[in-house]
Amino acid sequence: MGDLGQKIKNYTRSIKRRTFGISYGETWQGRNNKFYERLHSTGLIEHQKFLSYLKSKQDVKTILEIGCGAGVYPIKYKDIFEKFEYTGIDISKSAIEYCKNHSNFNFLCGDFQKMILSEKYDLIFSHGVIHHVYDINEFLSKIVEKSEKYAYILSSLGYSDELEDHEMEWAEKEAVYNSILSLKQVNDTLIKSGLKENQFSINPSETDSENSTGTLIEINKTL
Numbered sequence: 168m169g170d171l172g173q174k175i176k177n178y179t180r181s182i183k184r185r186t187f188g189i190s191y192g193e194t195w196q197g198r199n200n201k202f203y204e205r206l207h208s209t210g211l212i213e214h215q216k217f218l219s220y221l222k223s224k225q226d227v228k229t230i231l232e233i234g235c236g237a238g239v240y241p242i243k244y245k246d247i248f249e250k251f252e253y254t255g256i257d258i259s260k261s262a263i264e265y266c267k268n269h270s271n272f273n274f275l276c277g278d279f280q281k282m283i284l285s286e287k288y289d290l291i292f293s294h295g296v297i298h299h300v301y302d303i304n305e306f307l308s309k310i311v312e313k314s315e316k317y318a319y320i321l322s323s324l325g326y327s328d329e330l331e332d333h334e335m336e337w338a339e340k341e342a343v344y345n346s347i348l349s350l351k352q353v354n355d356t357l358i359k360s361g362l363k364e365n366q367f368s369i370n371p372s373e374t375d376s377e378n379s380t381g382t383l384i385e386i387n388k389t390l
C-alpha cells in the first residue's frame with residue numbers, strides 16, 4: 168500500500184475510533200514489522216533468558232507462540248526455530264500477513280482466546296501479551312489445555328505478590344488492558360486447570376527497564 172493509501176486508512180481508523188471507539192485487538196491492526204522490531208529490542212534480557220530456556224528443552228518438537236507479532240522470533244532466530252515445528256498466532260492481520268510473506272513457518276491469524284485449535288503443542292510461549300488480554304484466567308487455562316509439556320508466559324508489566332485479584336486497567340484509547348497479575352489468581356487458575364503445585368512456578372523476571380520487573384510463569388507438565 169502506498170503512503171496515501173496508508174494515510175487514508177489511518178484517517179478512517181481515527182474517525183472510527185472517535186465515533187465508535189475501538190474494540191479489543193484493533194490497536195495492533197496495521198502495525199508493521201518496524202513496530203515489532205522496536206518492541207523486541209526493548210526486551211533483550213527477557214529474550215536471552217527465553218532462548219537459554221528453549222535450548223535447555225531437549226524433548227520439544229512443536230512450538231506455539233501466542234502474540235507472535237511480525238514473527239521477530241522465528242525470522243530473526245531462524246537457525247534456532249527451524250529445528251522445531253513452529254506455529255505463530257496473532258490477532259493482527261497486518262502482522263500475520265508480514266509473517267506469511269517473509270517466512271515459511273506456520274502462522275494463524277485470530278484471537279487465541281476464541282480460536283478453536285485442534286492440536287496441542289509441546290511448548291507454548293507468549294511474551295508481552297497476557298497483561299493486555301481481557302480475561303487473564305481464561306487465557307492461562309487455555310494455554311494449560313493446549314500445552315503438551317511446557318509453557319513459558321511472560322508479562323513485562325510488573326510483579327506483585329500482594330494482589331487478591333488481577334489489577335486490570337482499561338486503556339480506552341488503545342482498547343487493551345494494562346494489567347498487573349495477581350499471583351494468587353494465577354496460582355488458583357493453574358491448579359483449577361489441573362496442574363499440580365510442583366508443575367509450575369511464578370517468579371519475578373528482570374526486564375531491560377530499571378524501574379520494572381516482569382512476571383514469568385513457567386509450566387512443566389512432565390514433572
Ligand SMILES: C[S@@+](CC[C@H](N)C(=O)[O-])C[C@H]1O[C@@H](n2cnc3c(N)ncnc32)[C@H](O)[C@@H]1O
Binds near residue numbers: 206236237
Ligand atoms: C505488546 S505486543 C508483543 C509482541 C511480541 N510478543 C513481543 O514481545 O515483542 C502484543 C501482541 O499480541 C497480540 N495479541 C494480543 N492479544 C491477542 C490475542 N488474544 N490473541 C492473539 N494475539 C494477541 C497483538 O496483536 C500483538 O501483536
